[in-house]
Amino acid sequence: MAASSKAPGTTAEPDVAGLEAGLDALDTVQVRRIPLRQVLLGKVLPPVVAVVLVLVVWKLLVLAHVTDDYKLPDPGAVWHSLRALWLNGTLLGIIWTSVSRGLLGFAAALALGTPLGLLVARVPVVRAALGPVLSGLQSLPSVAWVPAAVIWLGITDSAMYAVILLGAVPSIANGLVSGIDQVPPLYLRAGRTLGATGLRGARHVLLPAALPGYIAGLKQGWAFSWRSLMAAELIASSPDLGLGLGQYLENARTDSDMPGVLLGIALILFVGIAIDLAVFSPLERRVLRGRGLAAAR
Template identity: 90%
Template sequence: MAGTETGPRSVSGSPHDLAGLEAGLDALDAVRVERTPFAKVLLHKVLPPVTAVVLVLVVWKVLVVAEVTDAYKLPDPSAVWHSLKELWLRGTLLDIVWTSVSRGLLGFAAALALGTPLGLLVARVKVVRAALGPLLSGLQSLPSVAWVPAAVIWLGITDGAMYAVILLGAVPSIANGLVSGIDQVPPLYLRAGRTMGATGLSGARHVLLPAALPGYIAGLKQGWAFSWRSLMAAELIASSPDLGLGLGQYLENARTDSDMPGVLLGIILILFVGIAIDLAVFSPLERRVLRTRGLAAAAR
């Protein structure tokens, strides 16, 4: 009688089995990026913030009706709407917003041009990192408004002072974001790049920067936030007719005139611009980077 086979089965299989196994692994690695239905986008992306805004307005209106404080301290939402409509009818609303937005974007572009090579240098050169790393961290924690008096003394109440404050606030954030992203790049990527001849500037362009993109983009988002905050601080303190009327100066003028609806309108416009730039520029860029790395669920 033939004995039964009790030993382990062979792990080798037919070519058909191996092909099926490879196909299964490929299917696990593949990420399906499907277009999100409009109804789902409306439900999960649009409805929550709209609901939050409506709730804020309702609470605001209830506080006004309940007269929790004097009317000149907390005006009715309709008074703020009237101030907005008045600016629009006078044709000055877009000019005020664009004066600040153009300064902020130009200053951020300059900070990007300076912060990126500085971050690469600090991340890859040990001596530079030891010398400048703590300084960049300290500058990042320093309130941007602290630079306004010095910038005004150095450059006067000019656009140059505005841009200097933006650079001093944004460059450390961009550089530190890139350093953090590069620190998280697996060493295997760098060795593979060197093996293929990607060294020096070529390695930075084709290996380091692409691999460090998530941290770099986080630094860019924070850099824009610092740029916008720095600019508003500079416009509030160093206001002058020669600079044109921006959002910060509009807010300061409303405070001087004890125009509380104008003050609240200025705050709302500043907040709106910051959110709009993030939603229009940085959020889509962040989602695209996550999707290219197979993190489609996190990018939704």
């Protein structure tokens, strides 16, 4: 056996070239555009197939007469309700009434929840006082605030926005707190060394480093905003508020219009998913790509 070329007691020199190559591989983000055909097959086709399967099963249940027609109408009846709204010119107005409220309420919740989250995350006394309260409010069903908001503010848009704020602000604040808690302390020390303290540190160090958790909180905040608004529109319906999706659903229930009820549910689901796919999912992918955590799409 050949003797080792290293003398006893000496330390083996590190493989610098191999180490540098490994670090370069870790730092390199593989940016690759996925072909359109692959995107269609992987992203578009599965949900389309799922919707088709649901419609097929629905149609089979109707044909099998598993229940009365007024409880489970034919899919064609729901389509006729949708077509009637479109021909009457009221479909887009109904959707926009709710979407505009939801987006405006979410923007207000964002303006309140972000500084609140920063305070809770960085000030121990505030965290000890408000942290458990925010967690409790986040677990409280939004519909519980509707009666109180109606008594306080009447059946008005202000009551709708109050319910949205009470439902969304805790989620946004807790998401930011969670993101800040995961920021390595080294980042904060480096920021202080470079003079990024106070509001400058929060803007240039804390918020960028906490973006993944913050965006997760924003997605959940939008979900709570939309759910809160639908609960408020269902319970506190009034002609003065205009016809939104929640009030349309309640009107259909009052009229025992089951196709209208199912259409209202489908539209609420569609809008919630569309906002998430159009706004929050691309934003989340962009942030993750910037950190080398997701491939380009």
